[in-house]
Amino acid sequence: MRYTEDPLFWRAGAIATTLFMSVVLAALTIDTLRQITPGGARVPSYDVINSSISYEYSPDRGEYVPAIGGEELLFGHRYTAGEAARLIAKGKLVIQSRACIDCHTFFGNGAYYAPDLTRAWLDPVWARYAGPKRADRMAKFLMDPFRLGARPMPNLNVQRDEAEAAVAYLKWMSAVDTNGFPDRFGAPGVQ
């Protein structure tokens, strides 16, 4: 019997391939987790919610990237690192408890029934409100939603403290470097 006709030959190949790929994935995972820890190279620390955030075209990278600017307080409050972390942790609980991801998408992941929330904080629908009004308008919308175009947002019994936490979460998330996704978001002439 030729060796290619022996199942054990193919079994050895399957084991070797699987082990090699698993080791490579483990190494990449360690490096990736280091880079996506809050405060790391790609994911901002939670107290970024005290700053202004925009999404600008980078000629060097050839894509849109989040830009962190000067102080721009959220709900008129300057959060310490600990307060910001607790607020955003609560925001994530709001998002999970209401299963937001089963209508919306986050970084493009989720359901496709409602708009992507990756840059919701920067969306022209909300960004037209100057200064502290933007966060307040978003919080009020979450508590008492109105219909936007073809999609009625349901009332999910969101309380004021929950709404503020969710808005803080969306502001923090808008500062994550997502390799240019979504492309041309809020570019001149795009509404």
Add this chain to the structure above:
Amino acid sequence: MYRSQRLGLKYLGASVIMFGAMIAFGVLSSIYYIQPGFLVNIFNFNSAKIIHIDGLVIWLLMGFIGSVYWFVPQELEREVDGIGLAELLFWVFCAAVAIVVLVLIFVQYGGASQWSMWFINQGRKYVEAPRWAAIGIVVVAGVFAYNVIGTAVKAGKTTGILTVLIADLIPLLVLYLDAFPQLTNMSQDLFWWWWLVHLWVEATWEVLIGCIMAWTLIHMVGASRRVVESWLYVQVALVLGTGILGLGHHYFWIGTPRYWFAIGGVFSAFEPLPLLGMVVHAVYDAGSRHLQAANRPAFYWTLAEAFGNFLGAGVFGFMMTLPQINMYSHGTQWTASHGHFAFWGAYGCGVIAVLYLALEKSRGCDGIDGRAWKWSFALLNLGILGMAGALLVAGIDQAFFERAVGGSTWNAYLSMQGRPWFIESMWARFVFGLVFASGYAMLVYDLLAIGKSQRGAIPQPIATAGS
């Protein structure tokens, strides 16, 4: 018949019921797209969607578990170890699924607390089931693994297929533990979530269905074990060799480093290879048998599995997976098109093939044929092709107009949802969903009728074995 095989039939029966629930909530979900405001604040879209996609996971899992309980005692020629515990846990599993569905229908969501995570809804796609239920799934999967491994140990022997299955059960169980964490950082949350979703669906589940289809081929057409096992090893090498780092195609846009573009793009491009191999082999087998087999529905569903897996998972997946395309296709109905076709082709067809095979043996038939299975085969496959096609048109429409031109803002998204091409696609998806549902009704009718009225089947005395 072994007790384990009777348990396998129960799991397969429960799987058919969950398949029906998944279809019902899928059709319901499609109505929200064509009737804005449908059931808003009563039963919101996300509740219907959760039961649809979680129902998908459960019907396939039950189908896989049932298939393994059906084949393992035949493979080792002995009763499965710990069968009493497995039988008890079947009812616990069914009760848990029923409670979760009732909670998702009548409670739907809770406040921002750990209580909600434990008892109502975890709010992570595909693993929304509350933690208590997720623990239940771990227990069921653990006992299932114990049944399979313990039986091989007691028998003092194993086979190539069973060894692959045992090796696969370990990552299958370990990866599911990812259903529990509640991480604040969305980038890390999605990073690990994809380990669960991708490494289940595009790695461990592919290996699991590979084992099940290997047994199916041996029992259905008497395929050579040596050839089947060699092919299974090649499949494992190709599936895991491409699929493990193919995980990278989910890491383009979630905050992860840029090197995933190259890794995800290249390995995703290779992911269709094992699926193409299945098609080549299926065409060869089908040709050499002139499309004839005693159990014709099982044979045709096996062929459908090979083609559906290649087209739905392989071709439709590759079509949208390169980062240059994915930048615009990601998160649109294009993804839903791929998802529907892939799950059906890769797994749904395989579970139905085993159903026909198990019913042929359990009801003492010597072959199955007739008209009903042909109708269900045609309607189900026409329905899925129609849904995948309609969603593809809608997704491409979104990729161009909402993403590339509109810049993905809320206004771009909302105006896209009102465009005629998009709305027409959603209507087409709804209609083909009804076609799919009618195919399901015909499938249930046929499964119930097999062997009972000699419709297309020749009853034979049932061989008994074991306790």
